[in-house]
Amino acid sequence: MCIVAIAWQLFDELPLVLLSNRDEFLQRPTAPLHQWADKPIYAGRDKQSGGTWLGIHQEPYGDFYEQNGRWAAVLNFRDGVQASNDERSRGELVAEFLSSDLSPMAFARQIDLQGYAGFNLIIGDAKQALIVNNRGHAPTPLYAGLHVLSNGQPEDSWFKTERLRSRLRQEVLPLIAEDNSLEYWRDAAFNVLSDNTPAPADKLPDTGMAVEIEQTLSSVYIKPIAFGDTEKNVPTYGTRTQSILTLNQSPSPIHAEPIFRAQLQSREYQ
Structure with missing residues (x-):
């Protein structure tokens, strides 16, 4: 069900630090972090629908990129409403933004x-970041600070979001x-993302799901579990990808404006 933490404009030379856990069904086909051949995107890829949950704009140019x-990330919104077959993949939103020339707000x-099932979308560049969802939260710029969100409203205080927030600060x-x-x-960040303490x-939270399911999904990191078919007790769901994304600022030797370089690293759990 996923969780994302964003330290936005807290450090002069590192205006963005984003940490993310992607929780997903284990049988869903997924490609690990790579340069896409068909789009200017560096990201993992959902091979079932073609989108991604987290990525950056990047394209080959000779021997360089x-x-x-x-950058962009998307999470589903957990409110008990099932996605219908005619709704588009939420991962398309990330791919479309990364390939677009529009500002984050535009x-x-x-x-x-x-056109989509419930989502929280976070998109940005070196100057602006914002969050929007289709559950009543209009596009809102992020203020400088630490933002942690999961599958509810951005302002919701769930056990997992507050635990991650506290550990990041400390x-x-x-x-x-x-x-x-x-x-x-990096090791400290991945260690915090691996916190499997349940609420x-x-x-x-009360998101319309059974208490047993809420308990199972209440930790920052979700160990592989039998989700939806507990009688067989075969793991079907869990945290599959942990990621760290940063934007690094450095002086430009040519222009007055600084240069920003993105770094994206992931740990995959299949």
Whole structure:
């Protein structure tokens, strides 16, 4: 069901730090992080529908890769409403934004909100980031700070979002403040993303699902579980991808404006 944390404009040379867990059914065909051949995108790929849950704009140019600072992530919205067959894949939203020339706000405003099942979409570039969903949350720019969201409204305080927020503040953000090189704090970030502590019964969200399911989905990291077919007790669902995305700012030798380079790394669990 996924969770995303975004440290936005907290560090001068690292304006974006995004951490993400993608939770999905284990049998859903997925390609790991790679440069797409048909679009200017660097991301993992949902081989069933063709979109992605998290990616950056990137395209080959000779022996190098060109980037424009665009990035995006999408999460489903858990409200008990089942997706219908005529709705488009939410992963298309990420791919379309990364391939677009529209500003984040202009792109968000032209989305056909009713054409998709429930989603939270976070899109941005080096200058602006915003969140929009099709459950009543209009396109809203992110303020400088730490934002953590999962499958409810952006302002919802779920056990998993608050636990991730707390651990990031205590264990990861101080390391970035000391040394913003990814190698310095990457292990701490993946460790925090691997927190499988479940929520106490009195802190479960009410999203229209059974209490047992809410409990199963209440941790930051979801260990492989038998979801939907508990009698066979064969794992069918869990956290499949953990990702770290950053935008690094460095002076340009040619232009007055600084250069922004994106880094995206993932750990895959099949």
